[in-house]
Amino acid sequence: MPAMPQAYTGRPIDQSDELRMILDTVDRVFARHFPAEEARRRDKAHAPPYELLPALGEAGLIGLGFPEEYGGGGLPWSVVARVSERMGYLGSMLGTLCDVTVTFGGMSLMAYASEAQRRDLLPRTIRGEVLFALALTEPGxxxxxSRIRTRAVAVPGGWRINGRKIWSSYAGDSTYMVTPCRTGGEPGQSRGLTMMLIPPTAKGVHMTQLEKVGNNGLTSWDIGLEDVFVPESDVLGEVDRGFRNLMSTLHYARAGLAASATGQAQKAVDIAIAHAKEREQFGQPIGKFQVIQHRLADMQMRVDQARLYTYHLADLISAGAPCRREAAQAKVIATECLQYVTHHGMQILASAGYHSDSDMQRIWRDARLYTFGEGSNEIQRNIIARELGL
Ligand SMILES: Cc1cc2nc3c(=O)[nH]c(=O)nc-3n(C[C@H](O)[C@H](O)[C@H](O)COP(=O)(O)OP(=O)(O)OC[C@H]3O[C@@H](n4cnc5c(N)ncnc54)[C@H](O)[C@@H]3O)c2cc1C
Structure with a gap:
């Protein structure tokens, strides 16, 4: 198994004052640029909030967990996780855009890019000027x-790429697709992969957008790569070590998703509680029926469990401690919590939740992705079992 990367742990933070100020900033930015009605409008219009990325950058929210020498905030992951959670609560469409920029973009640069690439790309990423996509998944x-077939052949000055990628989020609108390509070995072998930066505008890249049932602000793409030239300067990390490099950053993505899912889950519970207090049937608020009360009690307990475990993972990352099992666990706990609370939330809201103006139905639809996306929960359980020595 590849070793975890040398962690960047950030400086100590006053959890009460400094954190409160940062979370207030999140609230202010979302109130100004992404209030609830804007999230609804963009969901219906399938309109990703790309142009808001610089606003997050300007408020310092993308760079929180990166070193100050690159323009970051120099803060520990425990802060990044709480901000992801807050963004998930206020509007996961914009929060996810930020999380992907931080985890697939910035953290890849931190973990295995060259210093020249880091100096070139990280400050711009932190300012919200560069959008990254991860183009890992292929039809097979x-x-x-390890089944990746997309192949890179060495040519003078760089590499020529042929293959196909699928389901890459934001790819068609990104600045760069972080793309693992096969430079050695055969499909079925994890050795021989190399990470390459490919702009979607490069000659030979063919983009088709995919339609789907949720996450309407997260565009999805089928990507044909036909004799695409990638210069040597856009190879990210060592040749043939791409699998190891990719694995060394996945705990950030899992931590980000766990935090966002926790925030979304709390939002779903709060919507359900408000509805249970307001909606009257049989002469009383439905929240007076014990079955609804117990449902809501179970929902809140699940969210609190997910939150505590997500914070535990964040503390391990902040301390630079190994956390492969904990990252897998946090991803499973938080994404399954989110599906649980949205399933029951839809039942409590009933017809009111099924209306397309309802925030509950949007969170419910979006939640379906997370138990199989970013490494399915079956694969996470395989990782947990392996870490337990099984
Ligand atoms: C909206 C959306 C956004 C996405 N964004 C990206 C992105 O940005 N970049 C990217 O590269 N990919 C992305 N993906 C792809 C996503 O990561 C994959 O869908 C995911 O990895 C699962 O792969 P699969 O869909 O091919 O399912 P499969 O691998 O075919 O799995 C099917 C089922 O079999 C189970 N299974 C497979 N192997 C095992 C095993 N060994 N043990 C137990 N169960 C197993 C799985 O858990 C799953 O339930 C996205 C997908 C979607 C739908």
Missing amino acids: AGSDA
């Missing part, structure tokens, strides 16, 4: 990334 390589 989903859970089993």
